[in-house]
Amino acid sequence: MANPWAGEVALVVDGRRCVLKLTLGALAELEAALEARNLVALIERFEVGQFSTRDIMALLLAGLRGGGWLGTASDLARAEIGGGPMEAARVAARLLALAFTVPEQSDGL
Numbered sequence: 001m002a003n004p005w006a007g008e009v010a011l012v013v014d015g016r017r018c019v020l021k022l023t024l025g026a027l028a029e030l031e032a033a034l035e036a037r038n039l040v041a042l043i044e045r046f047e048v049g050q051f052s053t054r055d056i057m058a059l060l061l062a063g064l065r066g067g068g069w070l071g072t073a074s075d076l077a078r079a080e081i082g083g084g085p086m087e088a089a090r091v092a093a094r095l096l097a098l099a100f101t102v103p104e105q106s107d108g109l
Contacts, residue, residue: 007098009063011091012082013071020063020091022099030062043100046093053085059092 002010045051
């Protein structure tokens with residue numbers, strides 16, 4: 001089960017439920033793959049709806065790898081994504097948002 005408090009999001013890839021997570025290594029890979037100025041620029045693209053299919057694929061691949069998936073970019077490009085392109089975009093945006101969200105602390109913790 002995906003744990004949003006740990007920055008995890010679930011996605012069905014080729015009929016198999018996978019957990020995605022943007023680890024520090026996955027974020028570095030993402031930044032390099034997208035040749036982004038920085039990750040804030042990528043976040044801004046999603047916030048204003050100016051993201052590309054390439055952005056979505058790179059985010060999903062980085063998240064899948066962060067979650068332990070051993071596939072390649074080519075594997076992901078050929079994969080059947082449960083829910084189609086809209087679900088892929090939703091998961092990518094959620095994954096990015098969770099990577100930079102600090103969970104609220106409760107009563108003195």
